[in-house]
Amino acid sequence: MGRGGPPGLGGGWAMTTQPLSNPFALADPAVLKGLLRRHGFTWKKRLGQNFLIDARVLARLIDAAELRPDDGVFEVGPGAGVVTRLAATRARRVVAVEKDACLRPVLAEVLAGLPHVEVVFADVLKLRLPDVWGRFHDCAGVKVIANLPYYVTTPILFHLLEAGVRMDSIVVMVQREVAQRLAAAPGSKDYGALSVAVQYRCSVERVLQVRAGAFLPPPEVDSAVVRLRVRGEPPVAVRDEQMFFRVVRAAFATRRKTLANALTGGLEWSKELCAAVLARAGVDGGRRGETLSLQEFAAVADAWAALTAT
Known part of the structure; x- marks a missing residue:
């Protein structure tokens, strides 16, 4: 049985x-x-x-x-x-x-x-x-x-x-x-x-x-x-994991676009916010998303979290 x-x-x-x-x-x-x-x-x-x-x-x-x-x-x-x-x-x-x-x-x-x-x-x-x-x-x-x-x-x-x-x-x-x-x-x-x-x-x-x-x-x-x-812990620490993955998805959604254009379009960020986030993260917005490492994606997500914290 x-x-x-x-x-x-x-x-x-x-x-x-x-x-x-x-x-x-x-x-x-x-x-x-x-x-x-x-x-x-x-x-x-x-x-x-x-x-x-x-x-x-x-x-x-x-x-x-x-x-x-x-x-x-x-x-x-x-x-x-x-x-x-x-x-x-x-x-x-x-x-x-x-x-x-x-x-x-x-x-x-x-x-x-x-x-x-x-x-x-x-x-x-x-x-x-x-x-x-x-x-x-x-x-x-x-x-x-x-x-x-x-x-x-x-x-x-x-x-x-x-x-x-x-x-x-x-x-x-x-x-x-x-x-x-x-x-x-x-x-x-x-x-x-x-x-x-x-x-x-x-x-x-x-x-x-x-x-x-x-x-x-x-x-x-x-x-x-x-x-x-x-992994017991991710190799990079992020303040907002949900935003980390939103940034990743947006960056790869249109592979031919620059990172700045991909993020403004995919995340509906203003150009001013996107520029401020990328500057704080130390990432060139003219790069393609597929060139970013895990650490750089984390830096972008954390920069957004810091700039939008209330």
Whole structure:
């Protein structure tokens, strides 16, 4: 018999029958295809479903998560449970969120006999994550593992980082160009609002490049595994975090504009206020937003806070 998820998390259950014997078995494409065929599963392109079939990549991904026996794992997008099975051998508790309810019988077979694993069939963006985190009350830390399609990578990362829940790290499989954006430095073509927002909250480490052939079906582009270590404190102190992110978004909203024009247009500042803010921050308004470091964005936001304080 299974049990439901926590309040507000309908669609979850715990596994109670016998598991597959080898946690790497599903990295064999023949085994995975047979499993999916048995349950009549068909891929949904709109969900960006690509299941990992490379045992070497699977091992490297799990190693990157640095799981300990007393850790909890929150997995986004378990798919056929390839990563979930292996994570369950190393962690105290695993909660996986899967959007496609058609994978219910697949995951029931793959994760059978693992009472410390729970699957919730829901859109992770609609979940209240503090409710989910109640499942990790007996865990020393929580590690996030995610395989994210391109179209939802940014919203899901922001949803995780802004949820106000404790996380040690996020190990994420993303398209290669997204990995480049996450780790990009100021002045590079890949540097943008996502780079600033993630680097404000995490240190970023690219772990592994992953060829398209490591997935079933293969995506059109290569991917990468990135480890985000969640910071205890941001690398820069800001007086008004909300304004910090407003400045960042405005600066990147129109990349061809100068910083002064981007801020006056995006934040509806007067030219006089913008000039005073940038002068106090020591930042040249003729620069482009993509050349500013985290420290300079913080200086602009703090200058605004100082000049508008009442």
